[in-house]
Structure formats: C-alpha cells, structure tokens
Amino acid sequence: MTAPTVSVFGKVQLGYLVIETEKFSDWRRFGRDAIGMHLDETLPDVMRFRLDDNECRFLLQRGPAEDTTALGWQLDDHATLDAIEARIKAHGVPVSEGSTEEAALRGVERLVRFPGPNGLAQEMYVKARKASEPLRLAVRCGFVTGEHGMGHVAIATKKPHQMRGYYSTVFDARLTDYIDETISGLKFKIRFLRVNERHHTVAIAAVNRLPINPIRTKIQHCNVQVAELDDMTASYQRVKELGFGIALSVGQHTNDRELSFYALSPSGFEWELGWNPIVVDETTWEPTTHQGISIWGHTPEGQTIIDIFDRFKAGAQSVLHAEYSVPALAGSGIADV
Template sequence: MSVFGKIHLGYLVIETEKFADWRRFGRDAIGMHLDESCSDVLRFRLDDNTCRFLLRRGPAEDTTALGWEIDGHATFETIQARVRSHGVPMTEGTAEEAALRGVERFTRFPGPNGLAQEIYVNPRTGSERLRLGASGGFVTGPAGMGHVAIATKRPHEMRGYYSTVFDARLSDYIDETINGLKFKIRFLRVNERHHTVAIAATTRLPLNPIRTRIQHCNVQVGELQDMTMAYHRVKDLGFDIALSVGQHTNDKELSFYAVSPSGFEWEVGWNPIVVDESTWEPTTHQGISMWGHTPEGQDIVELLGRFKTGAQSVLHHEATVPALAGAGIADD
C-alpha cells in the first residue's frame, strides 16, 4: 500500500543554547507564535497545532529530528511495519515527549545524516490564542508545514531512504554552482507540496560544506506582504540575510533566506506551485533562481569556513541507514 499523500512534515526538533536569540528570531523576526509554557524548552507555532518547532537545550546548535504527521493509525502502522521489516530499530516516545511535541503518540527511528525521524498521529490543538506576526498566517494543512534541504555525500542512498519509508516521488532536479562547487539538487515530494525534502550534493568530490544536519528549513506565508515584512524585520533586528528576495526556477516560490541563531538557514516563502499528479513530469533546471537570491553579508572568513568544513567532510563518516536505502536510486 502506498502512503504517498498521507505524509506531512509536522515539526522540527532543534537543540540550542541560544534561547534569547531564538525568541527574537522566531517571534519578532519571522513572526511565529512563541510558547514558553513548558519549562526549559521553547516552542513555536505556525497554526492551531501545539508545536511546529521544539527547541531544547543542548550544545549541537542544529536540527536533531524531523516530525512527520501521518494520516490515521493504519498508515502509521504500515510505516512502522516497513521500518521494522528492514531490521531498523524503533523507539516509542514517552508520554512526556509526546506532550512537548503536542501529539498523541510518536515513534522514533534513525534517518540519514544523523537526522532522527519521528512519525506521529493526531496533533493536539494549542490552548493559547494564536499570536502571529504574519497577517495572512502560515500555509500548512495538506502540504505540511514547509520543507527542509539537506546536504549529503550520499544522495542516492538518501533519496532511496525517503522513497522506501514514505514513497517519496521525484519532482525535479536543479544544477547549480555555489561558491565554486557544482551541485545537483534533487527535490522530493510526499504530498501536493512541490518538495518536502531537497537533497543537495556536489557532483564531483564527495564532500559536504554544511556543518548542520539541514542546510535550511522553509516556512510558507499566506500573503506576499508577510514575506517582505519578515525580510525587513530580520534585517532591522540585526540577523543575517543569507540570500535576498528572489524567485526559484522550479517551484516558482518567492522567498528570502535568513541565518538562524543556530547557523542553518531559514527560508520564508510565498506562493509556490502545487503539483498536479496527473500531469507532472520531472525535469532539470539550470540554477536555483529565475531572479534575485543574491548573497548578502558573506565575508571571506565565512567562505573559508565552509571550504574547511567541506574539506574535512571528505574524511568524516556520514551517518546512513543502508537497510532503508535499498540499493540507492540512481538518477534517470
């Protein structure tokens, strides 16, 4: 049984010591609802769900888990059976952990690049009145809360993983040169959103210039003004802009990229296309942007740091889950 269309990106778990910076970034700059009702954690909401971003104290300064909302217990059990049939261990979340995430129950299992995967059913509704800085709200619903982009040295295995576990489908490719490195980016969808996981990999040397488990996460706002106002708030509050406002070649989303307090990038976007499954055909685009998305504020120290990270990654083992990657999926 295919589970495509019954999977939705539901939340991210982030480990950080920079709570004060994240309060300003998430609430004041991006415009999300801040919930500090639980001790020693921060939670951000985008909609009625209790939690879309769970921030816990720790030194990683990184995203540590992706939470996936599953439509119904039958689909939940189908995915559990898939994972277990390949000999991959699963751990049931405790009642306390589930409450922090605002879900009825969840199960955790390992994912590629050291990013844990958590599947859950029945998200809870937040008890506080929603307070957002985006007048048109954030777009979630059947398309999920947004997307993540992950840099990897093993793109075929990562694509195979999400296809095996979630029946992810290929939307398209982008070929791009970034800071002198040639990348091929694969865009995977699990529902009507053009992509929920983007997989970026260099085309020659097996290296990864990104320190964090995700390169960026994306949230979508309901009105163009909400995106442009968030851009100005980010700058006015002193947070770095990674890429200015621009429009992507493949999903046509207008967006900008800020640098989060933990170092990975945060894309705020508006009006991406919705995939029509009856007519969609994967294609390859040259370059990530039709216009805009120009780098802002990158200095030589930052660029050298990325080159150093990339060079060191050649010698470092990248966490994978071979049992769920099959033989990997080669490009067509």
Template sequence: MTDHLAPSVFGNVHLGYIVIETQRFSEWRRFGRDAIGMHLDEISHDVIRFRLDDHQARFILTRGPAEDVVALGWHLDDHESFDRVVARVTDRGVPAVDGAPEDAAVRGVQRLVRFPGPNNLTQEIFTSANTTDEPLFMSNRGGFVTGASGMGHVAITSTKPHQMRGYYNTVFDARLTDYIDETISGAKLKIRFLRVNERHHSIAIANVQTAPINPIRTRVQHLNIEVATLDDMTAAYQRVKQLGFDMALSVGQHTNDRELSFYARTPSGFEWEVGWNPVVVDEKTWEPSTHQGISIWGHTPVGQTIIDKLDQFRLGARSLRRDEDVVPALAGAGIADN
C-alpha cells in the same frame, strides 16, 4: 518482503514539526518571534516552542549543544499508514522506538515512534497533533500555509544522494518532483526535490559528491516555512534586517517551484527560508524535469566577505569528522538517476 504490493502512504504523509537543539534560547526567541513572526510558547527552562497554526507545536527547541536540527516529525493521516511505515522500518531490522509520553507531550502529538534517518536526522512519526484554540500572537497577519501540504520543507546536503533518496522512497513512498543543476564556486551540484503530498517538495537533497568537502556543518542546509501573503514575506525580510540577523540570500524566485523567498541565517547557523506562493503539484499531469540554476532572479548573497567564505569552509571541514549515515537497510541499493 512484500510491501511493494501494499498500498502507498503517499499523500498521507505531511511534515508536522521540527526539533532543534540549541543553547541559544535568547537569540532564538528574538529570531523566531520578533524576526520571522511566529507565536512563541515558553514550556520550561529547557523547552520553548513556536506555533504557526492551531497545532500546539511546529518548532520545538530543546536545550543542548548540537546547534542543529535533530529530528523531523512526520504526520501520518491514519493508523493504517502509521503501522505500514513502522513495519517497513522494523522488517528491515532497523529499530523503531516508542516515544516516551513526556516527549509526545512536548511535541503536542499522539502515538509517537522514532527511528534513525539519513545524515543523523532522527525521523519521528505520529498519528495526530494536539490542537489548541488559544489565540496566536504573531507578527504576520495572513498566517502560514500548512494543512494538506504540511508545514514546509527541509534541504540537506549529501555525499550519498542516491541512498538518501532511496531512504525516503522506501519509508514514505516519496516521489521525485524535479531536479536543479547548479554550479557554485566551481562545484557542480544536482539537487533532487522529493514530495510526499501536494507540496512541491518536503525534502531537497543537494549532491555534494564533487565538492572538495561538504561545506555544511549542520544536518540540514536550510528549512522552509510558507507565508500566506506577499506582504508577510516582505515584512519578515525587513524585520530580519532591522533586528540585525544575518541575511544569507536576498529575495528571489526559484526556477522549479516558482516560490518567492529569502534566506536568513538562524542563531544555530543553518538557514531559514521564508517563502510565498510555490506551485502545488497536480499528480495527474506532473512530470519530472531538470531546471538550470536555482533561481530565476535574486537570491544573491548578502554582505558575504572572504572571511565569511573561509569560515564556511572551516565549518565544512568539521563535517568530515561526522560519518554520513544513510541507514543502508532502508536505502536499499539507492535510486540511480541522472
């Protein structure tokens, strides 16, 4: 294989959409539209979508039992980058399957291909998004930050963090932005933050090798979207509380990307971070570093009881029955780091 000689796709990759499988459409309508403040489109009995901007779909909810994120959709800027990613996958013997026209229509994209990803998260790539000039009906007045940065990020817990980092490096030329060292309930965690464009990170990987079990049932621990104004973040925080949704972490500021944010618990169980004003990486000057602790201030658990902690470990025990597939053919030997 000679793709180490080929041009990098870094900078031409953007998180474009996220697919969630759920049976809880009524709760998700209230959460996504009324609490978080996104635009809701009713597509069919089995599909609803949320918009953040002129893209037809940023979050696609399909009816099913997983109660989880099931796919990540990555926008490739041009056909050359798209073909390069497909070749990297298929040259290593991993199947890449063309998406059916009806799947592409639901996602609002063109030239859709999907292939296996770590933690049983299907990876989907597309070349362009269908856009619409239909007005957005959203609670947040300032809008969301997407564009060259993509639409946010996802955070994943892993017992095989080196291999997972190797996967995203192999497929998308992801770069290491920085690390965070944190201790939670006696377990030492190292979190790796990977970027594929100017956004500080599109993927965060929390190493749970030293934990007695992976405490996260779902494929992602949280996903993030970025609002354009501080007022929109604080208004969303108030709506989440007023509508009775669980608040996982209060407003706080992260040590590494300096984003102000809060974390709400979704109807499917994983967390949803709404953030404002993270740093944008300058490729000419950025050097990876290690930060101690996730937050400078805030991000304290809200209303968590001992029963909640026991329930968390009960759900975590269910994750032991799910093998963490890191797609070894695309992870290589993994990337050894500190």
C-alpha cells in the same frame, strides 16, 4: 507470494522540527519578532513556536548542538503509521516508542522514532493536539500549513542516492525535479522529493562527484510559507532591522516558482520564508532539470571571504567523517535518470 506494498504517498506531511540550542534569547527574537511565529515558553529549558492551531511546530530544547535533531512526520491515520512501521522493521531497522513526556512536548498524542540519514532522527505521529491559547502572530494573514504540511527541509549529503532511496523506501517519496547550481565554486545537484502535492518536502543537495559536505548542520535550511506577499516582505524587513543575517535576498526559484528569502537562524542553518509556490498536479507532472536555483534575486548578502573559507574548510574535513545513511532502508540507492 508476497502481497503488494500499499503506497503511503499523499498520507504523509512534515509536522514539526526539533532543535537543540543554547541561544534561547536569540531564538526568541528571531522566531517571534523577526519571522513572526507564536512563541510558547511556559516550560523550563523548552521553547516552542506555533504557525497555526497545532501546539507545536518547532520544539527548541536546551543543549549544545546548535542544530536540528529530529523531523516530525504527521500521518493521515493509524493504518498508515502501522504500515510504515512494519516496513521499517521488515528491513531490520529498530523503531522505538517515544515517552509520554516527549509526545507532550511535541504536542502529539503518541510518536514512534527511528534513525534517519545524516544523523537526523525521524519521528512519526498521527494526531497533533490543538492549542488552547489563541494564536498570536506578527504576520497579518498567517502561515500556510494544512494537508501538505508546514514546509520543507533541505539536507546536504555525501550520499544523495542513498538518501533519496531512504525517503522513497520509508514514505514512497516521488522525485519532483532537479536543479544544477554552482555555489562558491562547487557544482551541486539538488534533488527535490515530495511526499504529497507540495512541490517538495525534502531537498537533497550534493556536490557533483566529490564526497564532501560543506554544511555543518544536519539540515541546510528549513522553509515555512506565508499566505500573503506583504507578510514575506515585512518579515524580510524585520529580520534586517533586528540585526539577523540574510543569507540570500528576496528572489524567485526556477522550479517551484516560490518567492522567498533566506535568513541565518541563531543555530547556523538557514531559514527560508516563502510565498506562493506551485502545487504539483500528479496527473501531468514529469521531472525536469533546471539550471540554477533562481529566476531572479536570491543574491548573497553580507558573505565575507572568511565565510567562504570556513565552508571550504568544513567540506574538506567532511571527507574524513563517515556519513550514516541507514543502508538497510536506502536499498542500493536510486540512480539518476
């Protein structure tokens, strides 16, 4: 008889993102001067941003992709890492050890890597190194990280059931809720998954009943959270004053009630800066469906007809491109209920 699988839910958090870009000058101004993060650029062809005492929360490496290439997941202990690694290997999916240099760049002691949906590599580690240099932020009260992780990512996909199945298989992710929304004439269903009490760490966006993905980048947006509302509004002003695009103005979401805005990062994906989302109570939470992403605000700024056309063009072209879903870890996919 097979021993029951022990859940790793609550022992996982989003720890860092890896980004490939040639736009170091733009990212320096965006990350440090607009968003307000601590900048570390002591290594050649590498730029790192900090939100807290960890050495690295965003690793930028020089390259042509202009995209996020990997998600880093911090685990509570080595037993959790071993359990997830064994789970992945049991499904026939390869796991590789990151090099000492790769671990040092990410500010972790050791990492293992395995494939993820949509070409987004997944990396796991246990211990993050603490920086020796004092933290220098442009936000007065700092960013919210801690035991629930550094924020969240949203990913657009043509295979939402398989992607949801993947994160459930690997990290025992739970469904928090859904949002139905119409964007640029396309009807989307967005599924929100949590791996701890943070309302969501992965949001999965898919066009209803159409096998298209209008987003060029591997993530649609990433999110970081500030401790005080004044820091969010000040960052919004800095983004505009420095000439970076605003995708969505300040608004409040229907499901997690977070106040936020969305800026356009130099690499093309969106960057959400938010404040005060709700925290899930695991004893009482039940998934529901919300109509629309926002109670108020979050209106598009500066979007032209060319931007809309480009998005439709990307969606049409995506029909012709296969999307790798790591089927061995997606199971048969999880249908909506």
